[in-house]
Amino acid sequence: MASFERAGRGRKPQSEGRNWVLCRRRHFPVTPRRPVSVKIHIMGKSSGDEKILSYKDVVLRRSDLDILSGPYFLNDRIIEFYFSYLSSCYPSPDILLVPPSIAFWIANCPDVEGLKDFVEPLDLPGKKVVIFPVNDNENVGLADGGSHWSLLVFERDAGVFVHHDSSRGMNSRYARQLYEVLVRFINGSNSASDAKFIQCSSSPQQLNGYDCGLYVIATARAICCWHETAQLSNNKDLWFSSVEEQVTPPAVTKLRKEILQLVKDLMTASVK
Helix, strand or coil, X not given: CCCCCCCCCCCCXXXXXXXXXXXXXXXXXXXXXXXXXXXXXXXXXXXXXXXXEEECCEEEEHHHHHHHHCCCCCCHHHHHHHHHHHHHHCCCCCEEECCHHHHHHHHHCCCHHHHHHHHHHHCHHHCCEEEEEEECCCCCCCCCCCCCEEEEEEECCCCEEEEECCCCCCCHHHHHHHHHHHCCCCCCCCCCCCCEXXXXXXXXXCXXXXXHHHHHHHHHHHHHHHHHHHHHHCCCCCCXXXXXXXXXXXXXXXXXXXXXXXXXXXXXXXXX
């Protein structure tokens, strides 16, 4: 992303942007629960644009390793990669982790009525929990724009959209913008939802200006873990206490290293 996150250190510049229209637990094991397609890309010349790993539909580049190695703002690719990995670790048909590019287009598509065909493959009416990354980019034409990530989570049984923001509600306006579009489609295109929007006041808060994307990933992971446990125990409480317990500054710092190691392990495994 081109700009800096508020009060933070610089982010690594990215050369590959979003494809807006066509984009469609503790300690995790390196090997997901179900087989996925993993390919490694080897090129003669090393550069930030070099493709290093294909994981499902996500291609990671050399610059993504640099981002994970240092205190930098996470980009779309890293968040989409880890969301895809979480989907493999928690393969429930009831939960959906939406890639950042898709969430962004839903929130910013100028033709809301035209979104019907776009969101249909997501099968939103068939999901109990749907997790959306939120970005504060206001320019649809600016690839990798924005400076802050947060998380909007829909829970069907409770009839709520919960916004988790690690920077004191900085993204509330953008989360509401996404929410106002989603209520038209979350029950299907012919039935608007009356689900309420909740700003979670107990969301863990970041201590710097660059870890918001890690808080998004850590919170999504805690919610996936909560959902799996709740299904087994028939627990009707929401995930708030799980997020407070699992998403702490030390855990978030550790998570950056865990993701970096996961990528390296997948790269190694793919060439064996």
